[in-house]
Amino acid sequence: MPQPPAVQSPEWWRDRLYKQLCERSKATEIFDQYYECEHRLPHLHEKAREPFRRLLRMSRANYCELVVDAFVGRLEVSGFQSDVEGDADEQAWALWQDNNLDGGSQLAFLEAAIRGNSYLMVSPVKGGGYRITPEHPTQVIIAYRPDAPGEAAAALKLWIDDWTGLLCCTLYLPDKIYKFQAPEPRSGESPRWTRREVAGEQWGGKNALGQIPFGEIANRPRMLKAGASELQSVIGIQDRINKTIADRMMTQEAAAFPGKWATGLEIPVDDNGQEIEPFNVAVNKILIAEDASAKFGQFAAADLTGYLKAKEADVHDIAAITSTPPHYLLGSMVNLSAEALKAAEAGLIHKIYQRRRFLDEGLERTMRLAGIASSQARIVWKSPEWRTEGELVDALVKMSTLGVPREVLWERWGATPQEIERWRQLGEDSLQRALSGDLAAEYGPKPPADAATAAVGA
Known part of the structure; x- marks a missing residue:
């Protein structure tokens, strides 16, 4: 029997992180499925499953996607702001744009909201510079030192x-990088790893960064737990909603069309003495009987109100638990004032500000790995609050009367640091042109008032 690898050896880290990554990916797969509307079918009795399977597939209303998108849709990095002299913020923004992180960061935020974690990888580029790529949480995992929380000890990338x-897989240690490969294992089997040799590279080569090259984007982490999915408390309610919809659809199928009854009729029989159904009941048929004592009627149609109210109550539970505005989920906006809308979105706005504190840490670590100090380029987020231009302008005008600098007003307006710098430069250029015109008018040569004056002067 082979001996287990030595603790903290490359093989030990590889096996340990591979196992943890597989376990985490399996545990979070359900959140990905529910976001993609691949819900578990509602439970039914075995005899009823096959006839109603078509209805079960139609019973999935995906509120999980709405919950995640309402949150992620308001996470947008608009630039960087430097606290020191120099162009560090411009360098940081150039690096951000060169790596297409306007879209890449959105991918990372989305996966973190769904599965709890995602990553940004920093790779040095030959000739200088850095490449930053979003990484999926099923392909990357980081191990932190137990005696120094927050200090990464190793990371594994798997594909x-x-x-x-x-x-x-590639194992990243602070000083070395080790690459492995194996035939794709069958379910339940452990990979048979061998060294993966790359032309021009030494196996176990030097880690050029000297650090674990990942920034972790964690969604609502806790002190001793990693990030958690936004859907963790929603799946049970989503299942309830799907079950209610399935029951309603089966009721519609079986009892929404009112049943008919008739009395005082002679039921015909066939040659075998079996009774024959006297009428073919349908919406376009008329029932006629020659017997004077015949009477017709119908039973009451099934009442679906209870199903509709039950579903609405479950949707309100989702809104309360996830701080998602109810009108996002219910799709109803009737005579809502601006104040009412703002109050309805207050919980979502608070959640976004709270989540951004932890997202900041991962983004700042990423920029530090790429050579941008966090003290020189702070993350600037676009405001998650939605206000009309009239409300915003009115507030800014009132702030200006208190002596608030114009750059701060521009920032409150929603301008990016790059736009603010451009506006400042345009303002300085306009002022310079105005001053140049005034000085020329005051001290420059003056033309004669008219021809007579010119002649006298001659």
Whole structure:
């Protein structure tokens, strides 16, 4: 029997992180499925499952997607702000744009909201500079030192190479990088790892960054727990909603069309003595009987009000638990004032500000890995609050009367640091032109008032 690898050896870290990554990916897969509307079908009795399977597939109303998108849709990095002299903020924004992180950061925020964590990887580029890429939480995991929380000790990146069919992984330690590969294992089997040799690279080569090259984007982490999904408390309610919809649809199928009854009729029989149904009941049929004592009627149609109210109550539970504005989920906005809308969104806004504190940490670590000190380039977020231009302008005008600098007003307006710098430069240029015109008018040569004056002067 082979001996287990030595503690903290490359093979020990590889096996340990691979196991943890597989366990976490399996545990969070359900959140990804529910976001993609791949819900578990509501439970039914075995005899009823097959006839109603078509209805079960139609019973899934995906509120999980709305909960996540309402949150992630208001997470937007608008720039960087430097607290020291120099152009560090411009360098940080240039790096951000060069790596297409306007969209890349949104991908990272979305996966973190769904699965609890995502990552940004920083890779040095030959010739200078850095490449930053969003990484999926099923492909990357970081281990932190137990005696120094927040200090990364190792990281593993895992993927399947579609070109070769091999399972590949790269282990990152603060000083070294180790690469492995294995045939894709069957379910339940452990990979048979071997060294992955890359042309021009030494196996176990130097880590050029000298640090674990990942910034972790964690959604609502706790002191001894990693990030958590926004859907953790929603799945049970989503299942209730799907069950209510399925029951309503089955009721519609079986009892929404009122049942008919008739009395005083002679029921015909066939040659075998079996009774024959006297009428083919349908919405476009008329029932006629020659017997004077015949009477017709119908039963009351099934009342669906209870199902509709039950679903609405569950949707309100989702809104309360996730701080999602109810009108986002219910789709109803009837005579709502601006104050009412603002109050309805207050919980979502507070949640966004709270979550951003932890997202800041991962983004700032990423920028530090790329050579941008966090003290020189602070993350600037776009405001998550939605206000009309009239409300915003009115507030800014009132602030200006208190002596608030114009740059601060521009920032409150929602301008990015790059726009603020451009506006400041335009203002300085306009002032310079105005001053130049005034000085020329005051001290420059003056033309004669008319021809007579010019002649006298001659």
